[in-house]
Amino acid sequence: MKGYNFAYLDEQTKRMIRRALLKAVAIPGHQVPFGSREMPLPYGWGTGGIQVTASILGAADVLKVIDQGADDTTNAVSIRRFFARTAGVATTTATAEATVIQTRHRIPEKQLREDQIIVYQVPQPEPLFRLESSRIETKRMQGLADYGLMHVKLYEDVARFGQISISYDYPVMVNERYLMSPSPIPAFDNPKMDMMPALQLFGAGREKRIYAIPPWTRVRSLDFDDHPFRTINAPHPCGLCGATDSYLDEVVTDDRGGRLFVCSDTDHCAERRAAGHVGTDGFQEAAE
Amino acid sequence: MTLSAGFTNPVADAQACFRSVLDAMARPGRIHTITGIVAPAPLCEATAAVLLTLADHETPLWLDSSTKAARDWIAFHTGAAIVPADRSTFGVALALPDLAGFPNGTDEMPETAATIIVQVDSLEAGQRFVLAGPGLREPAILAVTGLPPDFAALWQRNHALFPRGIDLILCAGVRLTALPRSVSIKDA
Numbered sequence A: 001m002k003g004y005n006f007a008y009l010d011e012q013t014k015r016m017i018r019r020a021l022l023k024a025v026a027i028p029g030h031q032v033p034f035g036s037r038e039m040p041l042p043y044g045w046g047t048g049g050i051q052v053t054a055s056i057l058g059a060a061d062v063l064k065v066i067d068q069g070a071d072d073t074t075n076a077v078s079i080r081r082f083f084a085r086t087a088g089v090a091t092t093t094a095t096a097e098a099t100v101i102q103t104r105h106r107i108p109e110k111q112l113r114e115d116q117i118i119v120y121q122v123p124q125p126e127p128l129f130r131l132e133s134s135r136i137e138t139k140r141m142q143g144l145a146d147y148g149l150m151h152v153k154l155y156e157d158v159a160r161f162g163q164i165s166i167s168y169d170y171p172v173m174v175n176e177r178y179l180m181s182p183s184p185i186p187a188f189d190n191p192k193m194d195m196m197p198a199l200q201l202f203g204a205g206r207e208k209r210i211y212a213i214p215p216w217t218r219v220r221s222l223d224f225d226d227h228p229f230r231t232i233n234a235p236h237p238c239g240l241c242g243a244t245d246s247y248l249d250e251v252v253t254d255d256r257g258g259r260l261f262v263c264s265d266t267d268h269c270a271e272r273r274a275a276g277h278v279g280t281d282g283f284q285e286a287a288e
Numbered sequence B: 001m002t003l004s005a006g007f008t009n010p011v012a013d014a015q016a017c018f019r020s021v022l023d024a025m026a027r028p029g030r031i032h033t034i035t036g037i038v039a040p041a042p043l044c045e046a047t048a049a050v051l052l053t054l055a056d057h058e059t060p061l062w063l064d065s066s067t068k069a070a071r072d073w074i075a076f077h078t079g080a081a082i083v084p085a086d087r088s089t090f091g092v093a094l095a096l097p098d099l100a101g102f103p104n105g106t107d108e109m110p111e112t113a114a115t116i117i118v119q120v121d122s123l124e125a126g127q128r129f130v131l132a133g134p135g136l137r138e139p140a141i142l143a144v145t146g147l148p149p150d151f152a153a154l155w156q157r158n159h160a161l162f163p164r165g166i167d168l169i170l171c172a173g174v175r176l177t178a179l180p181r182s183v184s185i186k187d188a
Helices: A011-026 A047-056 A074-086 A135-143 A148-161 A187-193 A266-274 B010-026 B045-054 B065-078 B151-159
Strands: A062-067 A100-104 A117-121 A172-174 A178-180 A199-204 A209-213 A219-221 A248-252 A259-263 B061-063 B090-093 B115-119 B122-132 B140-145 B167-172 B175-179 B184-187
Touching: A011 A047, A011 A199, A011 A209, A011 B010, A011 B045, A011 B167, A047 A074, A047 A100, A047 A117, A047 A199, A047 A209, A047 B010, A062 A074, A062 A266, A074 A100, A187 A219, A199 B010, A259 A266, B010 B045, B010 B167, B010 B175, B045 B065, B045 B090, B045 B115, B045 B167, B045 B175, B061 B065, B065 B090, B122 B151, B122 B167, B122 B175, B140 B167, B151 B184
Parallel strands: A062 A100, A100 A117, A117 A199, B061 B090, B090 B115, B115 B167
Antiparallel strands: A172 A178, A172 A219, A199 A209, A248 A259, B122 B140, B122 B184, B167 B175
16 A cells, blocks of 8 residues: 555545535435546546545455456456555455445346445436536536426337337436436346445546435336336346346357357356356356 | 644544444434544534544534634644635534524535534434435434424424435434435424
């Protein structure tokens, strides 16, 4: 930890972010502006999530970082190493062992607990930004809870495609007040946010916004009575562990149309395989 | 004149105190215990710790007149400007002040509302309130000694402003809890 303050950020910055976090928790789903700092990696690589994690992390925390569900991809590995180095905290890939989970674009399959905090990396915190380009205007719409534009967008989807065609970053209403971007998680994960026992924190570094959902808070995916919200997933079991209830990634295996569907949550898949579950493309784990 | 020290271990103690406040704000009414500080009279340990954790030169403070003896300590350790209630980011009081005197935010920027740290006599016994709202799976009970008898009615006026409104951090001795504006409070 030589040469750094604990968890990289200086105490003044942490206090500023902590104050923003408390207000964010007090107003579920509302985007609180904060003074996003320059980090040793570029905007777009999870700087918002990193700053939130750095501000909440303590020496006793156990950190897990996932990128699209995987613990072993570049973004996850580098962020995990960043905190191991600057805060000296223990890290893990096991969802159940972590106290703080920083995530890019997935929620772990395993149900999170009351004593865990999940930190989302958010590229675009404003759910209305594709419909209204003016930040002043979207701020006013959020202030007045004027979300007609989003309902029109969903209706146009139904009129054009016969269904709501949003597969990720599917807009939600938090506590029936604020329209919120769940970050680009698949719509498959949206139901996990509703009444989650864990505290959910969101950090958008480039856009300089922090927001939060307290535990046990109602999170409703927008829909219509005659076109209810539904999740989409590949109609296959996981090729490696045979799971039928997890979110799947499609992996192209050759240039002759070969493909493999595997759990996006690598910890979930590994745990199932270790427990003896084998998919059609998998193999029995060697006994250790 | 000598001033007493702040946190024993500034980085770790502030982090621990913040996590307590964060959890209390996320689960209204949950009681946390803080450590690592000797408070200047008349402040209790929790009040002093919350101030050191959250206040600095960016957060104008309002202090109620009964905290006068701790004024130098607060000024030295936080560097915060002391201002009238209507311009404050944080308030510190030994009795619940008039909430209407503090900024309660705007519809577009409700986060600019003040947070008031209210020091009460006890968070273990006393008047019982039923809390409900985000963060609570089922209604929770909070017992407090030191809030006005008509607190539930006063709070309702604040809660009705949502998303605007004041957030409270209640401190008693080494214990603290929080009441965000989103929580509804009834007499038990």
